[in-house]
Amino acid sequence: ITFTKTGNIPNVHLYYNAGAGDTAIVSDFAGTSTTWTVPAGALGSSVTLKVKDSDATHVLTETSSTAFNVKGTITVTEPTALLTVGTAENLVWTKTSTITSVDIEYSTTGGGGPWTLIVAGKTGTSHSWSPPDGAIGTSVTVRVKDANAANPTTQDDTNPFQVQGV
Helix, strand or coil: CECCCCCCCCCEEEEEECCCCCEEEEEEECCCECCCCCCHHHCEEEEEEEEEECCCCCCCCEEECCCEEECCCEEEEECCCCEECCCCEEEEEEECCCCCCEEEEEECCCCCCCCEEEEEEECCCEEEECCCHHHCEEEEEEEEEECCCCCCCCEEECCCEEEECC
16 A cells, blocks of 8 residues: 655554444554555455544545455365366365355366356365266366356456267
């Protein structure tokens, strides 16, 4: 976070707002630049930052940023290789704690869609999947995406892999 101060403002309070009111980032800060580790509560599509003069004896001086998106991350780690119809395989991913549940789908066109839902609202970071006959192909892609449509779009696709018949 970088900002400028003018006049007699030695220290400021920094806040973020993700829709639930101002939350302090740092208080009585003397600098004009700081690193912000974005917390789970800052996920949203209209997050703002506020810089406010920390001296209550001054005339109220504050400014807010324009709204911006803060999204989590998802990384699909498995599958990476050949799968077989009817054989249970683990789909595995990592995600930031801000993402509480995911939807998992697959495409047989290398990620171009159409997409077929595997499971909706899955919590955790793995799911056992037995590919159906409809998933046979050489360019199958699995997509894991944030199930909360109110959050900014967050998803990850596997590289294309093969699903073979029995």
